[in-house]
Amino acid sequence: MKEKIKVLFICLGNICRSPAAEGAFQNLVNQRKLEHIFEIDSCGTSGYHDGDLADPRTRKIAEKRGIRLTHRSRKLKKTDLAHFDYLLVMDENNFLDVISLTNEKKIQEKIFLFGKFRSDAGAPIVPDPYYKNETAFENVQDLVEDCSLGFLNFLGVDECLK
Numbered sequence: 547m548k549e550k551i552k553v554l555f556i557c558l559g560n561i562c563r564s565p566a567a568e569g570a571f572q573n574l575v576n577q578r579k580l581e582h583i584f585e586i587d588s589c590g591t592s593g594y595h596d597g598d599l600a601d602p603r604t605r606k607i608a609e610k611r612g613i614r615l616t617h618r619s620r621k622l623k624k625t626d627l628a629h630f631d632y633l634l635v636m637d638e639n640n641f642l643d644v645i646s647l648t649n650e651k652k653i654q655e656k657i658f659l660f661g662k663f664r665s666d667a668g669a670p671i672v673p674d675p676y677y678k679n680e681t682a683f684e685n686v687q688d689l690v691e692d693c694s695l696g697f698l699n700f701l702g703v704d705e706c707l708k
Contacts, residue, residue, distance in 0.1 A: 554630040560590030560619040565600040567690040593621035634660040636672040663696030
């Protein structure tokens with residue numbers, strides 16, 4: 547097989563949405579025994595929480611679903627833009643922050659709003675739950691799990707393995 551498909555999930559601080567998305571996608575990949583195909587990571591557009599584990603509420607919700615989040619927050623690096631095949635951003639502000647880092651069309655075409663892969667016709671964003679209650683974190687986990695499945699379907703990986 548050729549190189550792994552490299553996927554990077556991006557939000558603001560890398561403690562809520564992007565680690566939840568990284569964990570949800572990794573869990574889906576593991577369930578389908580596709581881990582040999584992917585390199586999966588997450589980061590934030592800011593360095594506010596560098597080195598921190600995901601928010602305790604994010605970890606608690608993921609843990610209830612059998613997903614253990616051990617990722618430590620890190621800030622997006624310019625080298626990430628070239629390294630990763632897909633840059634999946636959680637909202638419009640972070641999308642604009644990421645896309646503004648390059649004028650290269652080839653790289654800009656790899657940047658997507660992660661919510662674009664949801665199964666319903668809802669907004670293509672994953673809303674920030676940080677200042678909200680635990681229900682908001684549950685909703686984010688539901689959404690990133692749904693988007694993870696949509697993204698995997700978009701890639702057509704399951705079909706390639708048949």
